[in-house]
Amino acid sequence: MSSKNTSRRKFLKNTTIATAATALLPDLLFAKNSFLQSAATAPSEKVNLACIGIGNRGQQIIEEFAKTGLANIVALCDVDMGAPQTQKIMGQFPQAKRFQDFRQMFDKMGNEIEAVCIGTPDFSHFPITMMAMALGKHVYVEKPMARTFNEVELMIKAAEKYNKVVTQMGNQGHSEGNYFQFKAWTEAGIIKDVNKIVAHMNSARRWHGWDTNIKAFPAAESTPSTLDWDIWQMQTFGHDYNKDFVNGQWRCWYDFGMGALGDWGAHILDTAHEFLDLGLPTEVKPLKLTGHNDFFYPTSTTLSYKFPKRGKKPKVEVLWYDGVDNLPPIPKGYGVQGLDPNIPPPSTGDIKGPKLNPGKIIYSKDLIFKGGSHGSTLSIIPEEKAKAMAAQLPQVPKSPSNHFKNFLLSCKGQEKTRSPFAVAGPLSQVFCLGVIAQWTGDKIKFDREKKIITNNKKANELLVGPPPRKGWEQYYKI
The missing domain is CATH 3.40.50.720 (NAD(P)-binding Rossmann-like Domain)
Known part of the structure; x- marks a missing residue:
């Protein structure tokens, strides 16, 4: 056997x-x-x-x-x-x-x-x-x-x-600063009544510049002698080997990866999702899909997620922006837009193009917060408001272990x-729901209890x- x-x-x-x-x-x-x-x-x-x-x-x-x-x-x-x-x-x-x-x-x-x-x-x-x-x-x-x-x-x-x-x-x-800060500020009532979050990652991606009029997957190429192509594909349907499927290129394709959203979303929206109890959305609507096709991700995407009330917490709209020509609106008093050296660059190398941190802008009833990705901490904007509230901010504990040590x-x-x-x-x-909206190009309505898409058979x-x-x-x- x-x-x-x-x-x-x-x-x-x-x-x-x-x-x-x-x-x-x-x-x-x-x-x-x-x-x-x-x-x-x-x-x-x-x-x-x-x-x-x-x-x-x-x-x-x-x-x-x-x-x-x-x-x-x-x-x-x-x-x-x-x-x-x-x-x-x-x-x-x-x-x-x-x-x-x-x-x-x-x-x-x-x-x-x-x-x-x-x-x-x-x-x-x-x-x-x-x-x-x-x-x-x-x-x-x-x-x-x-x-x-x-x-x-x-x-x-x-x-x-x-x-x-x-x-x-x-x-x-x-497991870094943003996690402990977001938790402490939420528990202290500094972050409350959030109604909108703008998340953005506007660096160039691997598939930018590809022909969006694509009609088929790229042609088969000779498989490297050291690569087991059968195991590489695992449970997916058969694809012929092509260099644009491997070594990070898989992220470009709907069949293999999850684009910019899957790559950076978890580094930008993780704390807001957990500590605001967002759960699953009721609607995802594409607002912009530049270069939409059936095979790889758009060159620019704007998505609107709608999250319902959760107990006393109000409805929240989460807007996702990616693409070098797709910067989100910046609120008055945002301050420095330069790159944060504490944010790791994409796997393709240095961040190029628009000089805006991958990150988020969080709008609540009374305050606006500016944040980056990964462990980068939040700032209250404008600066004058931050200075006025400095004495009210709770002490944020230091992380006892990084993510790897925490696991072990x-x-x-x-x-x-x-x-x-x-x-x-x-x-x-x-x-995953955002990717389906990108792939189909359609608005999807989602039943959070049954976990089904109710308005689009293909999307479901x-x-x-x-x-x-x-x-x-x-x-x-x-």
């Missing part, structure tokens, strides 16, 4: 066992997971971490985990272990076992792995995460959680089921993750997307 089939059989067997344990032995639920967690609680011990997706952004994630001093890198897995982008990290961890297929990795050394970090393309987060959780492995996965609304929903449900598994989405600013300490039972799937999932689904089908190809169906069963 092939290793792939063995992996599938083992996955299904473990899932069946877990289901039986839920029904028959509630006091012993997921005993294996409990053992792993208790075994890792000693402060002197490191977490055995397997890393899946090790080139480009994946390399940076692994290096950040290594810096904490709490991770023992036991395995490195990538679909192209012979590519230039994977060589450096393998040289840094020569003792780690190497794999090209994550299923074989779990088959051969599952008992040696306590946690995984996933730095693969957006569309491939889902099957790796689902298999890891079912096998009792703690999961750190880059943002956004997954490409489709339904995949994120299943990941949320899996995290509830495998409730001893620690989860964290990689929106790293959710949570694996050891010493902290709780700040971006678990219960928090990061609905945020990711907000972006995109919540789930096409069925997984043969051999990958198992990951969609909980």
